[in-house]
Amino acid sequence: MKDALRLLRLMAPHAGWMGLAVLVSALATLAHIALMATSGWFIAAMALAGAAGASVNYFTPSAAIRAYAVIRTVGRYGERIVGHEATLKFVAALRPWFFARLIPLAPAALEDQRSGDLLARLKGDIDRLEFAFLRILSPGLAAVLVLAVGLTVLALHDGGMAVGIGLAALLAGLGLPLLVHRLGARASREVTAGTAQLNALLVDHLEGRAELDIYDPDRRHRAALDETSDTLIAREHRLAGILGFAGAGVGLFAQSSLVLVLLIGAPRVLAGTLPGADLPMLALLALSLFEAVAPLPLAFQTLPATLASARRIFDLIDRPPPVKEPAAPKPVPEAGTLAFAHAGLTYPGASGPALTDIDLALAPGRRIGVVGSSGSGKSSLVALALRFRTPAPGEVTFAGSSIADFSSDDLRRRMAVLAQHDHLFATTIRENLLVADPDASPEKLEAALERAGVLAFVAAQPEGLDTFLGANGAKVSGGQARRLGLARALLKEAPLLILDEPTEGLDGETERDVLEGVLGATRDQALLFITHRRAGLEAMDEIIVMDGGRIVARGAPADMLAIVGRGAIRPGPMGPGTIGPETISGGIPEDTARSAGSGQGLEQAPP
Numbered sequence: 001m002k003d004a005l006r007l008l009r010l011m012a013p014h015a016g017w018m019g020l021a022v023l024v025s026a027l028a029t030l031a032h033i034a035l036m037a038t039s040g041w042f043i044a045a046m047a048l049a050g051a052a053g054a055s056v057n058y059f060t061p062s063a064a065i066r067a068y069a070v071i072r073t074v075g076r077y078g079e080r081i082v083g084h085e086a087t088l089k090f091v092a093a094l095r096p097w098f099f100a101r102l103i104p105l106a107p108a109a110l111e112d113q114r115s116g117d118l119l120a121r122l123k124g125d126i127d128r129l130e131f132a133f134l135r136i137l138s139p140g141l142a143a144v145l146v147l148a149v150g151l152t153v154l155a156l157h158d159g160g161m162a163v164g165i166g167l168a169a170l171l172a173g174l175g176l177p178l179l180v181h182r183l184g185a186r187a188s189r190e191v192t193a194g195t196a197q198l199n200a201l202l203v204d205h206l207e208g209r210a211e212l213d214i215y216d217p218d219r220r221h222r223a224a225l226d227e228t229s230d231t232l233i234a235r236e237h238r239l240a241g242i243l244g245f246a247g248a249g250v251g252l253f254a255q256s257s258l259v260l261v262l263l264i265g266a267p268r269v270l271a272g273t274l275p276g277a278d279l280p281m282l283a284l285l286a287l288s289l290f291e292a293v294a295p296l297p298l299a300f301q302t303l304p305a306t307l308a309s310a311r312r313i314f315d316l317i318d319r320p321p322p323v324k325e326p327a328a329p330k331p332v333p334e335a336g337t338l339a340f341a342h343a344g345l346t347y348p349g350a351s352g353p354a355l356t357d358i359d360l361a362l363a364p365g366r367r368i369g370v371v372g373s374s375g376s377g378k379s380s381l382v383a384l385a386l387r388f389r390t391p392a393p394g395e396v397t398f399a400g401s402s403i404a405d406f407s408s409d410d411l412r413r414r415m416a417v418l419a420q421h422d423h424l425f426a427t428t429i430r431e432n433l434l435v436a437d438p439d440a441s442p443e444k445l446e447a448a449l450e451r452a453g454v455l456a457f458v459a460a461q462p463e464g465l466d467t468f469l470g471a472n473g474a475k476v477s478g479g480q481a482r483r484l485g486l487a488r489a490l491l492k493e494a495p496l497l498i499l500d501e502p503t504e505g506l507d508g509e510t511e512r513d514v515l516e517g518v519l520g521a522t523r524d525q526a527l528l529f530i531t532h533r534r535a536g537l538e539a540m541d542e543i544i545v546m547d548g549g550r551i552v553a554r555g556a557p558a559d560m561l562a563i564v565g566r567g568a569i570r571p572g573p574m575g576p577g578t579i580g581p582e583t584i585s586g587g588i589p590e591d592t593a594r595s596a597g598s599g600q601g602l603e604q605a606p607p
């Protein structure tokens with residue numbers, strides 16, 4: 001009920017158009033009923049007059065019949081035009097309304113969504129809401145109007161007839177739909193859930209094709225997909241069966257009403273209390289009244305699925321945004337120090353904090369290298385810097401102001417980022433680069449590619465910058481994709497550059513070339529350089545070692561790398577083999593951590 005009211009409130013701004021659509025629809029149906037009734041009366045009156053040899057004015061009724069026919073035709077056309085106009089106006093507001101609420105949730109509050117399920121909400125659920133007016137509200141309200149007028153006309157001729165037909169209409173227009181609702185509500189809701197599940201499975205199936213080919217030769221995933229599809233078809237089959245039964249029920253009530261009118265009216269005609277020509281008129285009026293209630297079983301059947309869709313949409317957008325945008329955002333200074341002050345972060349549902357007591361100052365032009373074992377909190381630092389998450393406790397500031405005082409979009413204008421899972425769009429290399437700088441000239445694009453060490457590869461492609469990358473960069477190697485992402489980050493020329501493992505997947509020689517290009521080109525930018533590897537660290541102003549979400553050591557590269565060289569950084573989960581001249585995968589011993597915590601730096605670390 002709460003969801004239905006909320007849905008109605010969403011429709012409220014379009015009440016004018018919707019009201020007009022209902023009126024036009026009711027008018028078209030009433031014109032149809034009047035046409036049938038008048039035709040019945042006219043034919044009978046002519047026959048009776050002919051039999052009696054009396055003369056009758058046939059001009060007025062035949063003109064009325066023509067008028068009703070024209071009104072019915074124009075009305076049906078108008079009903080569609082106005083009904084769709086009302087729906088389109090609702091849709092035009094509904095989609096932006098949904099997106100405006102979805103965007104602040106991305107990415108942090110949507111992480112638990114399967115991409116196919118999100119797609120189902122964006123498409124299927126919103127589509128169902130769009131038709132809530134045309135399929136449910138409009139037929140319901142129009143039926144009430146038509147029945148009110150039709151039953152009044154019947155009552156003027158015969159009260160008992162009106163009561164009998166009213167009861168039949170109530171059973172057909174409310175009883176049957178309620179029965180349909182009761183029998184099919186579960187299946188209807190399951191269709192909504194099943195469609196979403198099928199979408200999610202299908203997207204997973206397509207995205208994970210290669211893995212399934214390798215690990216699932218027995219096609220278990222495919223079998224689950226087929227089973228979900230079969231269940232969905234079975235539910236839809238059941239709903240179609242129930243609807244067919246309801247349609248037949250409405251027909252039965254309509255025909256019974258005709259018989260009822262004849263049973264009540266015929267004795268009155270014989271008794272001379274009802275004109276003979278009125279009987280077929282009333283019979284056809286009663287029969288055609290049921291045209292107004294015929295769409296109601298479908299409306300009631302669609303209702304649970306529509307409300308389930310509304311619930312899914314509301315559930316999603318009612319999630320608290322992971323960050324709150326300020327009501328009056330401050331302008332973001334062109335440059336400044338990005339500072340973490342005692343910043344902590346605990347992910348929702350996590351057993352402990354991912355970051356604790358982080359103090360860090362990235363001044364303009366300064367370069368900080370961040371190393372640490374897997375899961376030590378390096379990428380979580382980036383999430384805080386980008387304001388995808390809010391620190392608690394502590395704060396992150398830029399140029400002296402809390403970043404919570406800035407609009408997130410404005411803040412991110414000052415940052416270029418190569419994320420750990422950088423996304424390449426399913427389009428050309430050029431379009432992927434232009435995301436960072438839509439006005440970049442081809443020369444500028446080439447310069448960025450050159451610095452990222454991938455220009456030779458792009459130039460060797462027959463279509464150069466217009467080479468299509470496929471979904472998630474499927475048509476290039478992992479290392480090439482990484483460097484294309486890096487080129488995009490370099491293109492932005494923001495004062496703050498964050499690189500999360502930029503050389504992941506590159507061989508040693510390529511890594512050195514790429515880092516040389518990148519570090520040479522970013523001399524004026526503040527750089528936060530997250531890495532598992534030694535390469536490039538010697539060019540940093542400071543190196544920070546993280547472990548268990550804390551900064552456990554920090555110092556100049558010479559000191560830090562010497563400690564790494566002495567083996568003071570202990571092995572990570574991959575074992576001793578991961579320590580070497582190229583990789584850093586571990587934290588540091590507790591006593592080293594203590595010395596870092598005491599602010600005395602690495603000099604205190606044991607040999």
Ligand SMILES: Nc1ncnc2c1ncn2[C@@H]1O[C@H](COP(=O)(O)OP(=O)(O)OP(=O)(O)O)[C@@H](O)[C@H]1O
Pocket residue numbers: 111347348350354372373374375376377378379380381420
């Ligand atoms: N979205 C999330 N929700 C819940 N927990 C998360 C989320 N992202 C990261 N974590 C957890 O927070 C901790 C720090 O993760 P983070 O990704 O920051 O580590 P990392 O140092 O970047 O690791 P890696 O080197 O493997 O990329 C880990 O324990 C991780 O499981």
